[in-house]
Amino acid sequence: MSLSRQVQRWIKGIAYHCGFSLRRLRSAKANVSTGGDFAGKVRPLLHKVDPYQGFDWQSLPDDRSGWGSDSTAFGELVAAIKPRRIIEVGTWKGGSALTLAEALEKQGLDAEIICVDTWLGALEMWTDQEDAGRFGSLALKHGYPTLYYQFLANVCRAGQQTRITPFPIPSVTAAQWFSLRDVRADLIYIDGSHEEDDVYQDLVSYWDLVRPGGVLFGDDWSWDGVRLAVERFARENSLPITHRHDKWELKRPA
Ligand SMILES: C[S@@+](CC[C@H](N)C(=O)[O-])C[C@H]1O[C@@H](n2cnc3c(N)ncnc32)[C@H](O)[C@@H]1O
Structure with missing residues (x-):
């Protein structure tokens, strides 16, 4: 630098x-066209102490369950874009992040994946306490989710600790931090809140962080909140929306 x-x-x-x-x-x-682009690894900027250090991952079950996590779109995008850095917004137990990490490994790429999530759950995880997959997975302890530890365990079990870095704060705050530190990414995966205003805010916050030639993409096109927000953002910025398997994509011109 x-x-x-x-x-x-x-x-x-x-x-x-x-x-x-x-x-x-x-x-x-x-902004991305004229501004800086931090070239090093983000992990040391976020964590002075290795988040995986001393973590007893073997005490937790092997449970990567999530949504749209195994999509072939991840591998195709990694092969096409050859990213140097990936940001994921909405990680849950780490399913999609691990699919991305495995795709990077396959391509021999030394990219890092920064996972932004509060690990406190989205609205739909708190609306039905009988839903074992959503509310149950939050695994409340003294009234507070412990889902984060299941994510950590999954990353350790897969041996992907060096590639995956957790950033446990709200998505918009994380975007502000990335902007302040000039951190950009070639691939940004948006899979946090599915409420229209939140998704729109994520798009506004993360679009400027996509490197030229990079791709902002996401899950759940079938959710009204997601589709309406993506369509609005694309219309306002004259961007074509494309689809790859179960994902929608917005490509930043090179
Ligand atoms: C649908 S899940 C992500 C699924 C994951 N990509 C997978 O492969 O299974 C949504 C995640 O977004 C997180 N989330 C929701 N709103 C958020 C926000 N505003 N900031 C950060 N994380 C958020 C939730 O805690 C939850 O873990």
Whole structure:
């Protein structure tokens, strides 16, 4: 990274801590076409201590259950784009992240996958307490979800600890952090909340983080909230929506 870029990032960090709004700090220069692009690994910026260190993963069952996690779209996109970095929004037990990690391994790519999730569940996981797959999987302990540990265990069991980095905060906050640190990605998978306003907000927040030539894609086209938000965002930005197996895609021009 050049010295001037380093100084710019340093000034941005200080200004943010002095109370400047992120909106004011994100000048036109900071968007993907002209702004910086952090070239290193994100893991050390997020975790001073390895999140997997000393974790007793063998005490948890082998349970990767999720939705749309094994889609062949993941492998095809990894082969086509050859990503250097992937961001996933909505990870649950890690099914889709592990499919992506295995595709990277197959292609011999040393990319990292940053998984953004609160691991607290989306609206549909809290609406039916009899639903073992959704509410039950949150595995509340003292009233608070412990789903995150099932995700960690699945990553360890698959031996993908070096590729997969958890970022356990709300999606929009994570996008602000990525923007502040100039972190961009070649593939961004959106599979968090399925409520229309939330999905739209995720699209707005993550689109600028897609590298030129990269792809923003997502699951659940059959959900009204997802489809309406993607259609609105695509219309407003004159972007064609394409489909690959069960996923929708928005491609950023190179
Ligand atoms: C449908 S699941 C993801 C499924 C996963 N991709 C798979 O392969 O099975 C949605 C996930 O998004 C997370 N989530 C929902 N809203 C979120 C938000 N605003 N910020 C971060 N995570 C969120 C939930 O905690 C949940 O784990």
